[in-house]
Amino acid sequence: MKSKIALPVDTLLPRILKALDATEGRSANLVLEAAPGAGKTTRVPPALLDAVPGEVLVLEPRRIAARLAARRVAAELGEHPGETVGYQVRFEEVAGPRTRLRFLTEGVLTRRLLSDPDLRGVDAVVLDEFHERHLDSDLALALLRRLQQRRPSLRLLVMSATLDSAPVARFLGNCSVLRSEGRLFPLTVTNQPYSPAPLESQVAQAVEMLLREGHTGDMLVFLPGAAEIRRAMRTCEELVRRAELLMLPLHGSLTPEEQDRAVAPSTRRKLILATNVAESSITIDGVSAVIDSGLARIATWSPWTGLPTLEIARISKASATQRAGRAGRTGPGRVIRLYPAEDFQLRPDHDTPEILRGDLSQLCLALRAMNIDHPEQLAWLDPPPEAAVRSAESLLDRLGAHGEAAQQLVRMPLPPRLARVVLSAKERGVGEDACLVAALLASGTPSPHPDLLHALDSMRRGTDPALRQHVEQLRRTVRPSRQSAPNDDALLQAILTGFPDRVARRRTSGKTATGAGNQVLLSSGGSAELTGEPGDGEFLVAVDAEDRKDKPLPLIRISARIEPEWLLDLFPERIEERIDLMWNPRAERVEAVSRLVYEELVLQESRHVHPDPQRTAELLAARALDAGMERFVDPEALAQLMARAEFAGVTAPDLAQPLRELCHGLASFAELRAEATHLLPLLERTLAGGRLSDLAPTSLRLPSGRQTRVHYESGKPPWIASRLQDFFGMRETPRIGPARAPVVVHLLAPNHRPVQMTTDLAGFWERLYPQVRRELMRRYPRHSWPEKP
Incomplete structure (x- = not known):
């Protein structure tokens, strides 16, 4: 058996076991806050083996943490993984018939609950590094709490270094909270001022700074993702070669062998470039310096597009504290943060739980498989958003x-x-x-x-x-x-x-x-x-x-x-045929567009004349109004009609309805022009109850028997014009309209030029006609100019 080094949490183990004592049928839960280096991951789970007869499961947020923790605990027991201690992650299981302590990732527990809803033979479940609040960890906690209603003797222990423990303790039935100090050596933390340089260049400068300071231990660099790691490795190549360092990546896409190589002891000093997989759970021996970018690649979900988002975001204070703690596990440590101290102070205390920001399809699928129809049927530490x-x-x-x-x-x-x-x-x-x-x-x-x-x-x-x-x-x-x-x-x-x-x-x-x-x-x-x-x-x-x-x-x-x-074959219920009216501006006609649509996507489209006369008429009329009615009717005649309506005191005519009536059966401007001669008479019949001709006549009959046109202009009185002789025998000025207003009479000479305009014919004959008569007799002697016309 490997000799154990005393760790701070060892002194707390009796109290932990007492708090988890589930005798007398009561449920026993516990929240353990243990600072980095306290030894909670490797010392607490094996201690539970003496307190329960059955199996102990330890949930780890990442595969590498589960493997490393199992190996470390097995070594301290003097065994190989797969004996008393084993682990199970995706695609890999190391366990045997004697295995009672099993480290596993949270998703593995969900699949185990599907086949064994009661977790037969399991007496305690430890949720390690719960502060990371992965989706699977929240689901596991909800499912375990539900199971505990049937199995009160099941012990639940939630552990973390930076957890806000009060809400978790309340969720677990106001359970006890214990705290352990860590074995963290002094840290020297330096915050770099803001730099516009690329992140990989800032990393290289920080590595060079540590080398100039004479740093002799391994260095751990935290970067947002694998792409940033690859760029930083290229940038640091020459620096690493000169310093004879072993440069190794560490992220979730690597094989287990590659991950193990990054964390295993080495005869050469290492420069490990890692994502936040190295942030918690297990000590990486030899690391005494941390370079923290302060960034992580955070998966979220866009409610607008339904698409996932993966953005580089600033980590919380708790995560920054975890990262820094990696440097002080085995001796005094050095930390370089690639961001100002003011930036650190403005960061949130904790990261937003994944259940509040991520895609929930995996969670809801697991619930469906367990015949849980809706997440509301479970109690949650943080309920998932309804959207x-x-x-x-x-x-x-x-x-x-x-x-x-x-x-x-x-x-x-x-x-x-x-x-x-x-x-x-x-x-x-x-x-x-x-x-x-x-x-x-x-x-x-x-x-x-x-x-x-x-x-x-x-x-x-x-x-x-x-x-x-x-x-x-x-x-x-x-x-x-x-x-x-x-x-x-x-x-x-x-x-x-x-x-x-x-x-x-x-x-x-x-x-x-x-x-x-x-x-x-x-x-x-x-x-x-x-x-x-x-x-x-x-x-x-x-x-x-x-x-x-x-x-x-x-x-x-x-x-x-x-x-x-293929869409028609696979999703016929999602296919819809839509017929929409469209205006073809080039042909100036209404056309029907027949579309075969998958949701909002057009698969096929064809155009033809629309068979619905009413909708076609409405669209054609609307486009005609937009184009201006002057394109279809005599502008002067239209203006006359408008002015007549104004003079008659009726509401200005609405062109839309009679235009729609005229457009019935038509589909184009060309057809409308051919039919537009009927528009103004149709419109006139709609005005003043069909009495517009009485209120604002288009012509008047003069004593000579001649019809003369009545002219209308907006804002002006109506007027007529004819030769003076045509008015012989008419003593009074003609009056029209509801108010019987006199028209303005334009009296014309035989050459059709006006000699007088008046609204008082009687006064004209008496006062002005004699003088006008003498002038006209001189100019037009062949015409008759009686003294008393």
Whole structure:
């Protein structure tokens, strides 16, 4: 047995066991706050073996933590993993018939509860590093608390270094809270001022600073993701070579062997570049300096597009404290934070739990498989948001995740979409290729090509050890039939079954204004951007898409072509035929556009004259009004009608209704022009109850028997004009309209030029006519000019 070094939590073990004593039928829960280096992960779980007769499960947030913790505890017991102590993570289980202490990832517990809802033989469950608040950890806590109602003797222990313990203790029935000091050596923390330099350059400068200071231990660098790690490794190559350091990456996409190499002891000083997988759970021996970027890649969910988002965000104070603690586990440590102290003070105390910001489809699928219809049936530490639940339930419905199908999907070590793809592909005889695709998409490994089929060809020839291992593990689980040859269409149809809400169609305009890719229309509405050089095909599925805040449109990193006929075959209930009226501005006519639509995406479109006369008439009339009625009727005649209505004191005529009546049976401006001669008479019949001709006549009969036109202008009295002789015998001025207003009489000479305008004919004959008569007699002697006309 390996000799144990005394750790701070050792003195607390008797109190822990007493708090978890479940005798007399009462439930016994505990929250343990233990500072970094206290030894909670390796000392508390094995101590429970003496307190319970059955098995102890320890939930770890990450696979590497579960493996390392199991190995460390087994070594302290003088055993190998798989004897008293074992572990179980996705695709890997090391355990035997004597195993009583099992370290496992949270998702493994969910699948165990599916096959064994009562956790028979398990007497205690420890939730380690609970402050990380992964989705699976919140689900595990809710399910375990539910199980505890049936099994009060089940012990639950929640452990963390930086947990806000009060809400958790209340959730666990106001249980006890114990605190242990850590074994943390003094830390020297330096905050760097803001720098505009690339992150990888800042890392190299910090490494160089530690080397100048004469630092002799291993260095651990925290970066947001694998891409940032790769860039930093390239930048630090020369520096590492000069200092004779061993530079190693550490992130979730690596094989277990590669992860173990990063944390195992080495004869050479190491520079470990890690994501937050190295933030908690286990001590990495030899690390005495930490360089913290202060950043992490955070997965969230966009309620607007339904797409996942993966953004680089600032970590909380609690996470920064955890990272710094990595440097002080085995001796005095040095910490360089690549951000100012003021920045640290402005950060939140804790990270937002994943259940409040992430996609909940996996959680809801697990509940369905357990015959829990809705998350509301469980008590939660933080209830999941209703909008995210609705979105997840909608997706699961589309994946057909009901009853036995839900249980089949949840047993797959994959997200729901990819589980559906693999099962559908297996039925189509292309399960082996589907395992390749699922491994690529689930692992987060960069795709060799933005077109999925091209990427698949590269993967068939590829040698990426992590991806290859993932594929083989997945094939052992799925057990697909052997493929004699590729069948691209069968595989693509299977992929479509897992992404029915991610269907897209290329815009006909092709390249975007930036030339950076192609824009596509999404079946959910809106647009997205294809990155790289995607394959051919008008219709596609966005199998790897992300809604990023730093981009105007969601990005599609990997796509797969599909045929629109497949949508008809697979999702006939989602296909709808819509007939919409459209205005063709070039032909100036109403046309019907018949569309075959998948959600908001047009699959097929044809144009023809619309058979609905009423709707056609309404649209044609509206476009005619927009164009201006002067295009269809005499503008002067229209103005006259408007002025007559104004003079008659009636409401200004509404052109729309009579125009719609006239447009009935018509579809174009050309047809309307031919029929427009009927518009003004039709409009006139609608005014003043058909009495407009009486109130505002268009002509008057003069004593000579001649009809003269009455002219109307807006804001002016009406007027008539004719030769003076035509008014002989008319003593009084004609009056018209409701108020019997006199018209303005334009008296014209024989050459049709006005000699007088008046509204008082009687006064004209008496006062002015004699003088006008003498002048006209002189100019037009052949005409008769009586003294008393």
